[in-house]
Amino acid sequence: MALPAELAQLATELAPFVHPALVRRACADDRRGLGVFVTQPLPRGELLLAARPLAAVRVRGRDEDVVERLAELILERLEDPNFAETFWSLSTGDPTERPSQRPKRPRLGEQHERRGQVLRIIAANARGWPSEDEKGLGLWQWHAYMNHAAPMEATCSSVFLGDVLLLRTLCAVEPDEELTNSYCALSAKLQLRRQILRHCGVPLGTSPDAAESEPEDGEGDDEALLPALRALRALRAARAASVDATAAVHGGADAAVARATELWRKVVDLAAEEVFGLQRPTHPIFFPMRAELLQLQLRAARGLGDMAKVAELHQAMAKSLAQEQPMNVEVLAHWIAHLRAVPAVDGHAAVGATGRLTRFWLGRRPGLKVVAEWMESCGLGPRRL
Numbered sequence: 116m117a118l119p120a121e122l123a124q125l126a127t128e129l130a131p132f133v134h135p136a137l138v139r140r141a142c143a144d145d146r147r148g149l150g151v152f153v154t155q156p157l158p159r160g161e162l163l164l165a166a167r168p169l170a171a172v173r174v175r176g177r178d179e180d181v182v183e184r185l186a187e188l189i190l191e192r193l194e195d196p197n198f199a200e201t202f203w204s205l206s207t208g209d210p211t212e213r214p215s216q217r218p219k220r221p222r223l224g225e226q227h228e229r230r231g232q233v234l235r236i237i238a239a240n241a242r243g244w245p246s247e248d249e250k251g252l253g254l255w256q257w258h259a260y261m262n263h264a265a266p267m268e269a270t271c272s273s274v275f276l277g278d279v280l281l282l283r284t285l286c287a288v289e290p291d292e293e294l295t296n297s298y299c300a301l302s303a304k305l306q307l308r309r310q311i312l313r314h315c316g317v318p319l320g321t322s323p324d325a326a327e328s329e330p331e332d333g334e335g336d337d338e339a340l341l342p343a344l345r346a347l348r349a350l351r352a353a354r355a356a357s358v359d360a361t362a363a364v365h366g367g368a369d370a371a372v373a374r375a376t377e378l379w380r381k382v383v384d385l386a387a388e389e390v391f392g393l394q395r396p397t398h399p400i401f402f403p404m405r406a407e408l409l410q411l412q413l414r415a416a417r418g419l420g421d422m423a424k425v426a427e428l429h430q431a432m433a434k435s436l437a438q439e440q441p442m443n444v445e446v447l448a449h450w451i452a453h454l455r456a457v458p459a460v461d462g463h464a465a466v467g468a469t470g471r472l473t474r475f476w477l478g479r480r481p482g483l484k485v486v487a488e489w490m491e492s493c494g495l496g497p498r499r500l
């Protein structure tokens with residue numbers, strides 16, 4: 116779905132913009148290479164970037180097709196010296212590489228080597244740019260200069276308006292503070308977060324979400340891990356039932372559908388509130404586990420066609436993700452999906468949250484229909500969540 120005209124116009128008004136307080140320089144920890152810092156204090160919500168991509172593609176196909184298409188586009192455009200200079204300024208993801216060793220321009224006659232280098236730079240710097248049914252991938256220059264931090268520690272977050280990437284501060288920042296953002300979607304499960312960080316070249320152990328693995332039963336001595344362990348048991352039961360339900364529904368026969376219904380009901384009925392409690396979780400692995408469980412429940416509720424439950428679960432998901440990063444675009448997407456699931460639902464809290472989030476990101480409050488179309492254009496429509 117295309118970006119609504121009102122927001123496409125806003126993107127044109129905002130881009131291109133790079134905040135004059137941003138500088139790129141070496142980090143004190145040399146494993147991090149270069150990073151983006153600020154030269155003056157900035158308040159929460161400050162617009163840092165409104166950037167069109169250096170290169171970006173969208174395709175209907177497999178993940179590998181998107182990478183291939185982006186590499187082809189970059190290889191073509193490397194003939195342009197301005198493009199080449201910016202592209203070769205990006206990290207290769209090799210922690211031993213000194214930024215000063217990055218070549219200023221591609222050397223001709225080394226096609227094969229150059230392609231390998233392009234793919235390494237894509238792996239370390241590209242970010243997803245999906246739309247409704249399309250997979251997308253692209254490079255946004257200053258965004259690619261930024262290092263990763265776990266969502267709760269990140270000082271910035273981004274959203275798309277079409278191909279314009281908006282980046283804002285999530286908190287006030289001081290001069291010389293490094294700006295960071297999370298490389299992982301807020302809803303990404305634990306295993307996926309680790310895969311993403313490994314793929315991007317973030318050394319395991321430098322971020323809480325890269326360091327932790329799923330705990331084992333019996334590891335419960337650590338008080339902070341107890342809620343996570345309870346969640347883990349529920350999560351494992353839900354994973355198993357979801358796999359069985361999918362297999363059953365593909366069986367097609369009435370008995371198989373009845374079995375799938377029974378399994379989905381079992382997943383939906385897992386008392387997530389009880390499992391997670393209402394207390395503030397303290398362990399970083401808790402959030403991705405809770406998000407995964409709620410996602411499995413959402414899928415099961417959709418399988419059952421129980422739209423009241425779907426609405427309830429989108430609300431639970433919005434509140435859960437907001438504990439990790441309140442202004443994240445996925446929080447907005449779940450509030451919108453909540454409102455769309457059951458139009459008659461008492462939407463007071465959802466409308467209020469939607470208003471706060473859209474004002475934060477856009478500086479204005481478009482109608483709910485426009486916001487819903489915006490979320491679809493970012494690949495965050497209800498069917499994708």
Ligand SMILES: C[S@@+](CC[C@H](N)C(=O)[O-])C[C@H]1O[C@@H](n2cnc3c(N)ncnc32)[C@H](O)[C@@H]1O
Binds near residue numbers: 214240260316322
């Ligand atoms: C998108 S680039 C970020 C900018 C990069 N540091 C540079 O010098 O241009 C991603 C690379 O930065 C490094 N990096 C990013 N976040 C990091 C972190 N939290 N800890 C250590 N290295 C990190 C990794 O080498 C990763 O492959």
